[in-house]
Amino acid sequence: MLFSILASSAVYAQKVTVSGYLNDAKSGECLISAAVYDSLTSSGTVSNDYGFYSLTLSKGHANLSYSYVGYEPFSVELDLTRDTVIDVRLVPSMSFLHEASVTASRSELGVRGTQMSAIEVPVRQIKMVPALFGEVDVIKALQLLPGVQSGNEGSAGLYVRGGGPDENLLLLDGVPLYGVNHLFGFFSVFNADAIKNVTLYKGSFPARFGSRLSSVVDIRTNDGNENEYHGSVSIGLVAAKFNFEGPIVKGKTTFNISGRRTYIDLLTAPLMALEMKEESNESDGNGTSSGSEGYYFYDFNAKITHKFSDNDHLYLSYYKGRDNVYASAHSSEEDSYNLGDSDIPTYYDENLKFTWNWGNVVGALRWNHVFNPKLFVNTSVSYTNYSHVLGENVKISEEKDQENLKCDESIKYASGIDDIAANADFEYKPVPAHDIKFGTGYIFHTYRPGVTTSFSANYLIDGMAGNIALGDTTIGNKNIFSHEISVYAEDNYDITNYLKLDAGIRGSFYAVEGETYHSLEPRLGIRLLLASNLSVKASYALMTQYVHLLSNTDLSLPSDLWVPVTSNVKPMVSSQVALGLFYTLRNIDFSVEGYYKGMDNVIEYRDGASFLGSASDWESKVCSGIGWAYGVEFMAQKKVGNTTGWIAYTWSKSMRLFNREGNIINFGEPFYSKYDRRHDLSITLNHTFSRRFDLSGTFIYCTGNCGTLAMQTYPQGIISVDNPYGFSSLSIGGYVSGRNNYRMPSYNRMDIGCNFHHYFKSHPTWQRIWNISIYNVYNRLNPFLVYMDYDSDTNKKVMRKVSLFPIIPSVTYTFKF
Amino acid sequence: MKHNIKYLICLLSLAAVVVSCEKTIKFSGEEQKSMLVLNSIATPGDTLGVNVSYSIFFLDNLSEYAHDGISLPDGECDIKAVINGSSTYKFTRSDLTGDYVCSYVPAEGDRVQISADVPGFDSVKAETTVPEKASFDFTSHSISKVDSTEDLLKISFSIHDRENEDDFYMLRVFLITDYSYMNPETGKPDSTAFVTRCDFASSSPVFRKLDVSSLLEEIFGDEFQESTLSPLFSDHMFDGEDYEIEVLLNANHFSGPVSFSYGGTESISDYTYSYKVRMDLTAVSDDYYYYYMSLENKDNGYDLGELFGESSQVYSNVDGGIGFLGALTGNVKEFDF
Structure with a gap:
């Protein structure tokens, strides 16, 4: 443990404030939500996202303890006569899974905090x-x-x-x-x-x-x-x-x-090039061909942190990630043909490049400043971009009997979203009983719903430099700009030793294309401490959302589009209440929590509508309605010790109702949400046998989610607009009794993994780790989709499922230094 | 571009197939027994008929042709219509069409209930109300030249909607060319009319847009068909009001002077012609409105919609079974043009 104490000259009546930073003693990394607790007054706090803490106590004797999961706790006794800065560096526990490393004043998320869910x-x-x-x-x-x-x-x-x-x-x-x-x-x-x-x-x-x-x-x-x-x-x-x-x-x-970065494409590229070369050698004529194709993704994170002083820290962070599907092909051929007594040479060359990529770029600059021991601010400016690009370029050159043709043609489709944001978040702790946060933020959104650009094709014919330009053509949707402003204030208030209240309000304002929306969102959390390790909590939160994602809910496709609210598609709103019981026993946190959430202006695709295709007029593809969800969640979580992990069980129900004029789905009757699942159980356990070997496993069981299935066929009367007074024909169609009327088979799976650690005596910080894991140990073929088929062997109609991932073993080698 | 995208989709699909497995499974839902299917439309002036069939569970090993009607003697099926809760009409099977017919002729305002009891099936019934004739008047019309080849016909009309009633309408516009000529066979004046139903455009918000382009064309291809409007609309925007709607039509749908055959052996080249516009504003029952709209949704599902889009539900108002009973009452008005 390392700490430093700086006595401030500031004196505030009978109260003094202890503040500072909590960091890892070895790496210097700040510790988030580490506990600071005075056992004499039973007052405590936690460090914020930057490791800063502030605790106002009465003048006099204090017994402060600092603790964090996986670290050796530290205590100090001192006489407080003035504001004091104590920077503490906690040492990672050698048996880092030390059982009793977290003391009584647990984090906001534990028994004693107001935060639930x-x-x-x-x-x-x-x-x-x-x-x-x-x-x-x-x-x-x-x-x-x-x-x-x-x-x-x-x-x-x-x-x-x-x-x-x-x-x-x-x-x-x-x-x-x-x-x-x-x-x-x-x-x-x-x-x-x-x-x-x-x-x-x-x-x-x-x-x-x-x-x-x-x-x-x-x-x-x-x-x-x-x-x-x-x-x-x-x-x-x-x-x-x-x-x-x-x-x-x-x-x-x-x-x-x-x-x-994935590397399968790097391994297969030489093989594919060789194959293309062999193919071109085998083909008739004097042609050659080459090319490559593949897929990869990568992520890159970078961060620089600078401490100007104890009161000023600067952070610069950057992220870029991309998926890239690429293909290129080059072919050329020399030949000739007979014209009378002469051989006329011909030459053809084609170069094709295809690219399909999508991903994010994120940059952020943050400045932390400590005004005084009670007031901390984090200000930031950031940029985030998600883009999806699909493009092709073709270059052709052809020579034949004095005729020369050159062509260069490109087409590109692009969509995405950009945000430029600025935020200021303050933390103010005037007295021990109050932990106040307030702040404001602004985001400038640019939505790019999809634009197709076709560049000109330049032709050169018969040596004549004439451009038959098709022209640059851009079709699609123009960018949509919007402004989002938010302000908030909240106070975590210790009313008594047993009763704690977290009350907050958030105001938001959104302006897009002449439409403005605003929302006032109250937030409330209450905790009643029944015993030192037992509490009951309740909460209420109202949330507003000004964006939607147009996507298929089965696959996350790069062409998924973020679109803003409009005059027709209003902001989504949810109100959620929750009630829970929290209990801690021997470093195991137990919780049982019930919730009810009502949602308004949620959107779903209309019958027959699809996310594919252009985004133009997307509003006509969706309906707006209400939803409600409720459930009970149980969790037991252990974070310290040789055995860690959690058991989680959820019983839940999620429904939708679309019965507003012009927004009818399922004929105005309630239906299950697509991912309504009644039971969901997951068990995750890790056990460390020694420094050299640990074993982990997960087990998941959940009842099936919903899908829409036509379970009957019947003759449907077809009405033609040319003669609506009768049926033009009867056509066999499927009867869908309701949206999401079918429950998929249940899902269960077990995964196991183990790590073998080897430490180098010559270099104590070096470590070699072999990880062996098996996904889906007992090869359960869980359904990805189901469909009806005809079995020609038995001459019967059958139901089939497609499963994606059977048992998959994997090995990973890691070298740490 | 088209080729490469399809190639890559195939490649990715193949990759998924390589790591994926397929297996026959037992159907985990409740096996559903066959249900009676009724299909009927009631319209004033036409005797009421109903097509009675039954549904087949999708895993039953029956051919699609098994749907073809209920082949039972009349005595064993009890299919009847109850009108306004009092008059009862029994249906009998028509050997000509296979449908069941009765002597009842619907009238505006009638509440029609059809029920069917067939051995081996649960009883079913469906109910609808024959709507009152819609009330409307033409207010104006004009023609303007768009270019040298195209004329645009604008027609305005006013609907007199009933207050506090949910009304549903279907609009159809016809352009009629009346030909008058001397019949060479009879030697007497004769006439014939060419009637063309036209799609119309309108900026009125009551109409729903239907996208008729193929999805694959829209993603990969070059050509886009223009959206058309559904002929159906409701009165939720103008309940109880006199609401004016303007529609636009391509006046070139009027068939111009041509040599035509009247059905005899000679073609006619000496004739006179005149133009007429016919508007049929049909009042439809709410069931008819929802049923027709659900058929439109199903038809407008994209090519790949079955894979990636939401399934379409075809409306059914048959209790205990499947099918549709709806009603409509037409109101036709014409003006010379």
Whole structure:
């Protein structure tokens, strides 16, 4: 433990404030939500997202203890006579799973805090969860939590308490991300090596969060080791990764960079080139051909942190991720043909390039400033971009008997969204009983719903330099600009030792294309402490969302479009109440929580409508209605010890109703939401046998989600507009008794993984890790989709399912230094 | 571009197939027994008929042709219509059409209920109300030249909607060319009319747009068909009001002076002709409105909609079964043009 105490000259009546930063003693990384507790007055607080804490106490004796999961606790006794700055550096516990490392004053998310419906998952636990193809995935780990469902097999979507995949605010160091999926949702964009902390909010949203109905996923990345250089290199079944961090100026400036790239295309490229060469050699004529094609994705995270002083910290972070499907082909042929007595030579050359890519770019600059021990501010400016581009270029050159033809033609389709944002968030702790947060934010959105651009084709014929230009043509939708302003204030108030209240209000204003919307969103959380380890909590939150995602809910496609609200499609609104019981016993946190969420202006596609096609007039493809979801969630989570993990069970129901004029679905009758799942159980367990070996496993069972299936065929009367007074014919059609009328078969799966660690005696910081994992251990063929087919062997109609992922073993090698 | 996208879609699909597996499974839902299917439209002036059939569970190993009617003697089927809760009409099977017919002729305002009891099936019934004739008047019309080849016909009319009633309408516009000529066979004056129903355009918000382009064309291709409007609309925007609607038609749908055959052996080249516009504003029952709209939704589903789009539900108002009973009452007005 290392700490420093600075006595401030400021004196405030009989109260003094202890403040400072909590950091990791080895790396200097700030510790988020670490506990600070005075056992004499039973007052406590937690560090914020930048490791800063502030605790106002009475003058006199204090017994302060600092604690954080995975670290040795630290205590100090002192006499407080004036404002004091104590920067504490906690030492990671050697048996880092030390059982009793977290003391009585738990974090906001625990028994004593007002925050409910929120779960913090240690990154260490996320990394131990066995993953598809061995790729550790933050979003897949979140899908194992209560109240959170995945969409389909392998999907990286989040469906939280009956909400859709566009109702989640995913923040990377406070900046919203729009496209968070690689490879149609099978992997997320988050590289676990770059991440420090992940917190999921499913309800009881603090007033500083808004803009989405169902959840907030707050992901913080590593700052970098301020003392030493460290890194890791990892190669798995699908991708290779690296991480490198260290000081630029020791104790002041640090950096952290991480990268990941799939490499299957690199391995197959030489083989494909060889194959194309062999094909061209075998073909008749004097032609040659070459080319390449493939797919890859990559993520790159970078962060620089600089400490001007104890009161001023600057952070610069950057993320870029991309999926790229590419193909190029080049062919040429020399030949000749007979014309009378002469041989006329001909020459043909074609060059084709195709590209299809999508991804995010995020940049953020943040400045932390401590005005005084009670007032902290974080200001930031950020830029986020999601873009999707589909393009092709063809160049042709042909010579034949004095005729020359050259052609250069391109077509490109592009869509996406850009945000430029500025935020200021204040934390003010005037007295121990009050923890006040307030702030404001502004976002300038640019929506690019889809534009097709065709460039001119330039022809040169018979040596004549004439351009038969087709002209630059742009068709599609113009950009849509909008402004979003928010202000909020909240106070976490200790009314008594037993009763705590978190009251907040958030105001938002949205302006787009002449339309303006505003919303006042109250937030309320109450905690009643029944015993030191038992509390009951209740909460209410109203949320407003001004954007929609037009997508197919089975696959996350790069062409999914974010569109703003319009005069016809109003902002979505949700009201959620929750009630829960929280209990801690021997470092196991138990919770049982019930919720009810009502939603208004949710959208669904009309019958027969599809997300494919142009985005023009997308409003006519959707209907607006209401939804409601309720359920009970149970969780037992253990974060420390040799055995860690959680058991989560959810019983839930999610419904929709579209019966407004012009917005009728299912003929105005209620229907199940597509991802309504009655039962959802997940068990995640990790056990560390020794420093050299640990084992982990997950088991998931959930009842099937819904789909629409025509279970009867019958003669449908066809009416023609030319003669509406009778049926023009009877045509056999399928009878759909209702939207989402069919329940898919249940889903269950078990994954296991183990890590073998080898430590180098010559280099104590070096480590070699072999990870072996098996996805879907007992090869359960879970349904991705079902359909009706005819079995020619038995001459019977049968139902078939398509399953995506059978048993998949994987091996990953990691070297850490 | 088209080729490469299709190639890549195939490649990615193949990749999915390579790692995916297919298996026959047991149907996990409740097996549904066959239900009676009724299909009938009631319109004033035409005797009421109903097509009676039955549905087949999608996993039943019956041919699609098994739907063809109920082949039972009349005595074993009890299919009847009850009008306004009092008069009862029994249906008998027509050997000509296979449908069931009765002597009842619907009138405006009648409440029609059809029920069917067939051995081996649950009883079914459906109900509808024959709507009152819609009230409307022409207000103006004009023609303007768009270019040297195209004329645009604008017609305005005013609907007199009933207050506090949910009314539903279908609009159809016809352009008629009346030919008058001397019949060479009879030696007497004769006439014949060419009637063309026209799609119309309108900026009125009551009409729903239907996208008729193929999805694949829209993504990959070059040609887009213009959207058409559904002929159906409701009064939710103008309940109880006199509401004016303007429609636009391509006047070239009037068939111009041509040599035509009257049906005899000679073609006629000496004739006179005149133009007429006919508007049929049909009042439809709410069931008819929802049923027709659901058929439009189903037809407008994109080519790939079955894979990636939402399934279409065809409306049914048959309790205990499937099918549709609706009603409509036409109101035709014409003006010379």
